[in-house]
Amino acid sequence: MTLFIYRRLLLLPLQAMGVVTIVFVLVHLLPGDPAALMAGPVATADQIAQIRANLGLTQPLPVQYVRYVERLVHGDLGTSWYTSNPISTDLAQRAPATLELITLALLGIICLGLVIAGVIAMGPRGLAGRLIAAYGFVAGALPDFWVGLALIFIFYSKAHLGPSPTGQLSSHAVVSTVTGIATIDALLAGDFAAFSDAVKHLILPVATLVFIYMGPVVRITGVAAVRSLNSEFSRFAQSWGITPWRLQYYALRHVMPTFVIAVASAYGYLLGGAVLVETVFSWGGFGQYAVQAVTHADYAAIEGFVIVAGIFTVLVYTVADVLQMALDPRARR
Amino acid sequence: MSAVRTWLRQPPATLVSGGIVAATVLLAIVGPTLAPFNPERPTPLVLLPPSPRHVFGTDASGIDVLSVALAAFRVDVVIALVSVGISLIAGIMLGAVAGYGFNGSRLAAWASTIILRLLDLVQSIPVFILALALVGMFGQTVRNVVIGVAFVNLPVFARLTRSAVRSVEHREFVAASRALGVRETGILGSHVLPNSLDGTIAYASIAVGGAILLTAGLSFLGAGVRPPTPEWGAEIASGAGYIVTGQWWISVLPGLVLSAVVLSFALLGDAARAALERAGRPAAMPGAQVLTVPAGEERMPA
């Protein structure tokens, strides 16, 4: 078990290198001079020459690659021509807000998902089971940005519930930034009015993400739960007189490894979804930064964003793999 | 042939979703000609709510929203169909090479490992982010949206084909043909692939829906198809700012059209999967598989 974790962790740097390599290859596939692209549309010839020297673009590709990896290891992702900040600074500033959003959505998905899987395990052919199955389908077909807009229309424009759905805090609530997570900063400042304002701002975007990205989790887990219930070990357990709640527990326990993997891939998708949902709610996080980079042809920023997002995903999958091993003894060797 | 017979015995829900998909494809061809107004030319009639004349209302530029929604069929559906078509064909080819062992050939084993590692790499970046980055870096043209969407979908098709090919390869009719002396490429083409593609093709329908969502999402961010080209995501984005002030129709109505189309592609794909299952040919699909093969199943010659 521990051995497996070590081995899995050893794989992590390799996977991270993979992400870096892909981005490196993509940038070099770009038509035109990478230095000019990185420098942005308003750069002077001097600036371009400076970047070219920095990137070592005059040297052969393998050398460039090594230097590229060296820079990344030192946390140097380059400079954004648009914000004129180091990209690592920009990202570090914005990441907490996004992490808060997607982690809360993830917790929502795990809790609700487990409840729903339990309901399916009770009666897959009943009304509840069918409704859940239909939900799983519909959620996968709705655009998340559109659902966000629809929620704004219903709860803000029509029902007038809560503050204006933009940003993490209303303009009147000001707290000094410590962690970059509005709720925690408000608590640290002891400002409970701001805290409740921050929570209210969180509700709609988190609800949007949970609604959309729980769909596949529920569908995969539901199918697996039904199969578990119809499987031979369920029948054998019934033949020794298992109680109904324990039978359900057995089915859920059997589904857990699948559930973990489904949730982990949902986390990966959430990061993509956050880009759209942040734009809808003007969240000012990681995702919106990426959109701004794309619309302003800020190549260095796009590159940095993709690398960080990729490494984050690789980390999530590693955790999921380890959890899966813990849950399924057959996978440990 | 047996597929046609299976189709004719479908439950009504399948026929309905099939009907919507057929209508969608038809609209992709004739949609723009059905648009009552010019979907690209601004008029002074801005932000009109839905009325008999403008059934979906008009947007901030005074363009008829229904016309945009209809004309967008050609853009979104064609982008989705073409990109899924590309990733389907490329995915099947990659998956076949990665999955088929060519009777224990060393070369095939290496090719398989390399393809799998590459797919792993591509899949370690979330799909939407990769598509956004690709389009952002290579330029926001329709062609690049197609390529980007095709590229991010490719790994799923390749993996589906690969796992199907692997399971079919271990069935004994392959060994029987091998013992008869049929060439490996012949076995792959005439026995293995025909028996492997059911699930991949059923999934293609679902993927078309996903590709539409992806295209619309990119355009919503202003990173995909650009105005004035009529496109669902872009139109939803153009109405996003008016939601808070109550002009809901610009975003909500095109979004409903988009969702209905995506949903019917998904239903059709699921119906195909269910039909295969009933016909005793359960298809591997993402979301349908329960547990992966336990560790230690992989066998390689010493």
Added chain:
Amino acid sequence: MSPPLLRVENLRVGFPDGGAWIHPVRGVSFEIGAGEIIGLVGESGSGKTLTALSCSRLVGPPARVSADALRLGDVDLLRATDPMLRALRGRQIGMIPQDPLTSLHPSLTIGRQINDALTDHGVRGGERRRRALEVLDRVGLPDPPAILRRYPHELSGGMRQRATIGLALANAPSLLIADEPTTALDAMIQAQILHLLADLRASWQTSILLISHNLGVVAGVCDRLLVMYAGRIVESGPTSQVLAESMHPYTRALLEAVPRLESARALYGIPGTPPTPWNRPRGCAFHPRCAYRIERCQVDDPPAAVVGPGRLAACWVSQVRGGLPVISPTPSRGDGATLTVRSIGSTEDPLFQVTGVTRHFAVGPAWRHEIVHALDDISFDVHRGESLGIVGESGSGKTTLARLLALLDRPTHGEIAYDGEDLARLRGASLLKFRRRVQIVFQDPYSSLDPRYTVADAVREALRTHRICPPREEDAHIREVLDKVGLSAHFAGRYPHELSGGQRQRVCIARALAVRPEVLIADEPVSALDVSIQAQIVELFEQLRRQERLTLVVVAHDLALIRQVSDRVLTLYLGKIVEDAPAAVYAVRPRHPYAFALGRSVPSVERVGELPPILVTAELPPATAPPPGCRFHTRCFNAHPRCSRDEPPLVGDHGHRFACFYPVTEEQYSSLTPRTVDAGVR
């Protein structure tokens, strides 16, 4: 006699099918007394598993169960509520499933699952552990405390089945229903489990309903037999009488169809295939396949009637005449039954020469893989015209060997030559020529035909690959080979899913024969088929051998079958040949202790009330780490210290070789005999 423990009267199980109902079980009646072991025998689809599940009310919607009586002791099972049933299950009536691997929860330890079973029946804390240890000890598992901590996948097949039985016994039920409990197990483990069942009855007075398709299994332990066909019990009575003087033609036909290790004799398959609930014939369901049928059988379904003391049979003929007349069974094909031709091929003319062949597989991830020793340094010849049998348990390497001979795989070391040519050197035309001369038929007829190819297309592929005939003669050729395997020409247009298992296997043989091979390799050719169909295929092999002058290599785990079809038998153990003997010698006096133990572990219909002796108890060592010296020494009853050091060579003469320093002695042949089953207290 005390009132029966379980009474089933006119049990029917129906499923909705379109607008109508189909009844896989239609009117089954039987009783089980305290301490009785009853055998329920039938082929797949006869309704035996549904009958068993109905006895503990485990058949749920949409199926409908009805009966005139379904009583367990004083309880009316049909009226019992769910909580009542749950209280009964496990405590009064337990089940042993067929496949222990899929029947245990994969992510919970054995101890946890037994503990849960005890908790759900109200057993208290400390008592639970004591009971769990006791029951694991009872089922003969070594070191019960360690087993409690194990996960199902960490145990071997036999240990897993013992653990499953332990779980079923945890709450000491008075009735056990065992559904094919040994089918997934090897012969030696099967014998151990049968002993365990017999011991349970003897010591705990547990009643057992033993369901099996294998007549030998039920003959050994059961007091009475129930023979099931097409959803009904067609014959019942004391085991010895049912087997010795069958009162139903189906029972008699089944007995004629079973190959026996003791004696090679002609087998007679039952013609046709068992009906399904959808196409059950009018009248007696067996009449289309019955050699005794009279006119009435085609109209009226015979009721079960008393045909002797404690005996019932549902047959018009035996009811009218008080027994079945003696008529020689009709073979399934019209060309008359003849005894097998025994001809030891000339030793001067080897077709295959296998020299020092080793096949290793690497399993697991590349950085810490283990080597599976599938075959190690194997040498033997296959002579022209002979029929060579290869036997061994699962993991012995027999299938690997078949694949190597068919050139579907290549050896890690060593050489296989065919007709003097090294297979490793064949390329292009010479390879294609070899492919034509050597053909193979596989175990699973459901996966060995491409579902998208018709029968004709499958055969045509063979014809075209070797340009056997010009395209316009293909259809005639296809008809001809189909006729050879006993299929009429109208099968040509069918798809595999429209055929039964036996018909598919015939198509596979036809495809192989289409290229007019010299050698036919058959890998477990009948193990996926029903008993009555197995005999048809065996007959076909024997007939083909005569008519086509084929050399046969048959690989199987069924010793009696191998005995039936072979002239010479190779016994494999963990990748080594331990014995190479003429079939007749191999059947009665094998010299290697493993071959001997394997032969003795096979239950036989000829030994009613006798169980095979348990000569081997230790577990099969893993193929990744075969023991040094003689590979069998860890389990051998004759093992000496030398056996763990030196590897015995395969030596001998007169076509009989074995690899053993201390072979089975004359005295052992007579002392190591089957054990009579303790009938328990009746």
